[in-house]
Amino acid sequence: EDQVTQSPEALRLQEGESSSLNCSYTVSGLRGLFWYRQDPGKGPEFLFTLYSAGEEKEKERLKATLTKKESFLHITAPKPEDSATYLCAVKAAGNKLTFGGGTRVLVKP
Amino acid sequence: DAGVIQSPRHEVTEMGQEVTLRCKPISGHNSLFWYRQTMMRGLELLIYFNNNVPIDDSGMPEDRFSAKMPNASFSTLKIQPSEPRDSAVYFCASSLRVISGGLAPSNYGYTFGSGTRLTVV
Numbered sequence: 001e002d003q004v005t006q007s008p009e010a011l012r013l014q015e016g017e018s019s020s021l022n023c024s025y026t027v028s029g030l031r032g033l034f035w036y037r038q039d040p041g042k043g044p045e046f047l048f049t050l051y052s053a054g055e056e057k058e059k060e061r062l063k064a065t066l067t068k069k070e071s072f073l074h075i076t077a078p079k080p081e082d083s084a085t086y087l088c089a090v091k092a093a094g095n096k097l098t099f100g101g102g103t104r105v106l107v108k109p
Numbered sequence: 110d111a112g113v114i115q116s117p118r119h120e121v122t123e124m125g126q127e128v129t130l131r132c133k134p135i136s137g138h139n140s141l142f143w144y145r146q147t148m149m150r151g152l153e154l155l156i157y158f159n160n161n162v163p164i165d166d167s168g169m170p171e172d173r174f175s176a177k178m179p180n181a182s183f184s185t186l187k188i189q190p191s192e193p194r195d196s197a198v199y200f201c202a203s204s205l206r207v208i209s210g211g212l213a214p215s216n217y218g219y220t221f222g223s224g225t226r227l228t229v230v
Binding site: 034036041042043044045046087089094095096097098099100101102 | 113140142151152153154157159164165200202206219220221222223224
């Protein structure tokens with residue numbers, strides 16, 4: 001069974017204080033690792049898809065990396081508008097995403 | 110594009126009543142997913158369809174839950190009878206599934222709707 005574990009569960013940062021979120025996964029035949037952002041009262045919003053170890057993707061202050069066992073989402077010099085829950089998900093055989101529990105990020109000005 | 114559209118946004122119902130949640134996927138997408146989100150269990154896949162055909166319903170909690178996709182632009186998730194433990198946010202998502210030659214199918218961009226917050230009292 002595919003498993004995804006995210007850490008930490010919550011993260012409080014000062015504006016400008018860079019940090020990283022971790023997503024550890026166990027899956028047979030990874031076909032994609034996805035990062036989503038979710039704001040309160042809204043659905044998850046797609047950020048990145050990573051397909052192979054060593055791959056990196058960036059979007060504004062966010063950078064996602066992938067190894068064979070985990071993925072990191074690096075937040076560089078965060079701003080209050082980066083406050084959200086960040087969700088990691090894996091896609092293996094079939095067509096479904098298995099999500100981790102998420103990391104709630106709060107960036108204080 | 111209006112994105113994935115779900116209705117209603119909020120639903121409050123009494124235990125034992127039938128509840129129907131609705132979803133309109135993005136035009137051109139051929140895969141549709143129903144997820145449930147709770148604080149305790151996070152996001153859980155209930156069922157998904159490819160080309161309107163149910164492929165995996167192993168996440169459907171029990172027989173009280175059923176889902177249909179009569180055409181490419183509409184899907185419903187029904188709970189009958191509803192129970193307080195069904196209270197959660199239900200999300201619908203859609204994606205484009207592409208099969209190219211001998212390669213494994215690929216999905217591009219799972220897009221989620223805004224969800225339906227269900228409260229069963």
